[in-house]
Amino acid sequence: MSRPSRPETAPCAARLAPHRRHAAGCGCFIIPTRVLDRFAQDEQLPEAQRKSFADAASIETEWRKVRSASQQLMRMAHSVLPTGMTALAAAAPPVVSVFDCRHGMALPGTPFCDPAHATDETARRTFAETTAMAEFLRLAFNRNSLDDAGMGLLSSIHFSVGYNNAFWNGLQMTYGDGDGNIFIDFTRSNDVIAHELTHGLTEYTAGFAYRNQAGGLNESVSDVFGSMFRQWRAGQSVQQADWLIGRDIMGPGALARGYTCLRDLANPGAEHCLSPQPAHFDQYRNGMDPHDSSGIPNQAFYRAAMAIGGRSWEKTGRIWYHALTGYRPSPNLSMRSFANRTRSLARQIFGSEPSIRRAVDQAWLAVGL
Amino acid sequence: MTMLHVERLGGLAGFGGPRARIRSCGCIELADLPDAARASVEALFRKPPPKRRSASTAADGFRYRLRCEIDGEERSIEVAETAVPAAVSACVHDELI
Ligand SMILES: [Zn+2]
Numbered sequence: 001m002s003r004p005s006r007p008e009t010a011p012c013a014a015r016l017a018p019h020r021r022h023a024a025g026c027g028c029f030i031i032p033t034r035v036l037d038r039f040a041q042d043e044q045l046p047e048a049q050r051k052s053f054a055d056a057a058s059i060e061t062e063w064r065k066v067r068s069a070s071q072q073l074m075r076m077a078h079s080v081l082p083t084g085m086t087a088l089a090a091a092a093p094p095v096v097s098v099f100d101c102r103h104g105m106a107l108p109g110t111p112f113c114d115p116a117h118a119t120d121e122t123a124r125r126t127f128a129e130t131t132a133m134a135e136f137l138r139l140a141f142n143r144n145s146l147d148d149a150g151m152g153l154l155s156s157i158h159f160s161v162g163y164n165n166a167f168w169n170g171l172q173m174t175y176g177d178g179d180g181n182i183f184i185d186f187t188r189s190n191d192v193i194a195h196e197l198t199h200g201l202t203e204y205t206a207g208f209a210y211r212n213q214a215g216g217l218n219e220s221v222s223d224v225f226g227s228m229f230r231q232w233r234a235g236q237s238v239q240q241a242d243w244l245i246g247r248d249i250m251g252p253g254a255l256a257r258g259y260t261c262l263r264d265l266a267n268p269g270a271e272h273c274l275s276p277q278p279a280h281f282d283q284y285r286n287g288m289d290p291h292d293s294s295g296i297p298n299q300a301f302y303r304a305a306m307a308i309g310g311r312s313w314e315k316t317g318r319i320w321y322h323a324l325t326g327y328r329p330s331p332n333l334s335m336r337s338f339a340n341r342t343r344s345l346a347r348q349i350f351g352s353e354p355s356i357r358r359a360v361d362q363a364w365l366a367v368g369l
Numbered sequence: 370m371t372m373l374h375v376e377r378l379g380g381l382a383g384f385g386g387p388r389a390r391i392r393s394c395g396c397i398e399l400a401d402l403p404d405a406a407r408a409s410v411e412a413l414f415r416k417p418p419p420k421r422r423s424a425s426t427a428a429d430g431f432r433y434r435l436r437c438e439i440d441g442e443e444r445s446i447e448v449a450e451t452a453v454p455a456a457v458s459a460c461v462h463d464e465l466i
Binding site: 105170179202218259274275277 | 389427429455
């Protein structure tokens with residue numbers, strides 16, 4: 001299987017490899033197929049509407065098949081390819097592409113042919129930070145893109161009008177421009193870009209569900225890798241880091257009210273957070289939003305990293321990375337099981353440094369796990 | 370006249386959470402919605418997505434809580450952003466609290 005060599009910048013849709021053309025041509029359909037099917041057969045809906053639900057259900061089904069096949073193919077390739085060929089495949093870095101939604105809601109939008117040199121500052125920033133995140137995964141964790149097989153990284157910018165959000169929909173990242181008051185352009189915080197990319201990494205590895213304890217872990221690893229990436233870009237030690245999520249997307253209205261970030265790994269319940277979180281497991285309840293419960297493992301990572309010291313991605317990050325990627329998919333993993341994974345990994349990876357094992361253990365004990 | 374109350378939840382910023390300082394609410398008369406949008410909303414209330422699948426499948430995607438009175442009874446459902454007609458999602462306003 002030949003792989004395209006890395007272009008300087010992402011190719012236009014017309015020049016994308018077939019599987020990438022497919023992704024570029026899809027709309028965004030994340031309503032469960034069962035619901036789409038039901039609407040398609042609902043005789044109380046107008047004919048045109050039923051047809052559009054039927055079309056959406058059909059595309060959704062095909063899309064899920066492509067995604068599932070791609071994941072299976074990747075696993076198969078790793079198991080059957082001779083070592084040399086696997087290594088060759090793993091060596092090709094991911095293609096990074098950026099699309100412009102032009103304030104509409106159809107994904108992915110129109111491709112920037114040369115996002116690295118686009119006149120649009122958001123496009124240039126998205127390309128640069130996404131490329132840097134791929135480099136971070138390669139250098140810090142020896143991983144080639146989200147699937148460890150060079151998967152292309154697709155981002156859409158200028159989604160909707162005044163849109164106060166960014167998300168990962170299972171295939172790509174999407175960023176709003178913010179309303180200019182509470183939030184500004186969501187690509188401005190590189191930890192936000194890394195947060196969204198990490199949702200893709202989680203999907204290709206642990207596969208944490210997005211509810212209950214696994215949902216909190218899912219959100220937490222996105223914050224943890226988001227913060228580590230921000231620190232790596234700035235060359236910061238754990239002492240120098242600010243541990244904030246979304247500091248650079250806060251708009252003038254939010255700053256004027258004293259909100260300096262979305263979340264703070266060092267102090268999840270702080271007043272300066274727009275969304276303060278619990279930091280102890282005794283406050284956990286099933287049904288919590290994952291952005292709430294993630295404060296518990298966020299605090300554990302912060303405590304471990306501060307006790308271990310140095311640069312977060314070198315030791316603490318390595319333990320968390322293997323806890324996320326080194327096991328079979330575990331969609332309903334509990335926070336306690338994740339904590340115990342990191343305890344075992346600290347012993348396995350850093351057996352000659354018992355202080356690391358103790359730091360990880362103490363960090364989880366401090367949050368009640 | 371039936372008022373549809375709309376609340377946007379979740380997202381990267383955790384809108385509407387118990388401790389969150391950001392929320393997004395609005396309301397609109399069902400009768401004021403375009404026909405297609407009203408039909409979509411009525412279909413969602415008639416056959417809401419099963420609870421486990423009602424939340425957005427997109428990480429950090431918004432969810433919407435829709436609430437209105439039907440046959441004298443207050444009904445509330447929670448659905449992913451993609452299930453909500455644009456005319457409905459446009460009625461909410463993001464604010465700091
Ligand atoms: Zn997230």
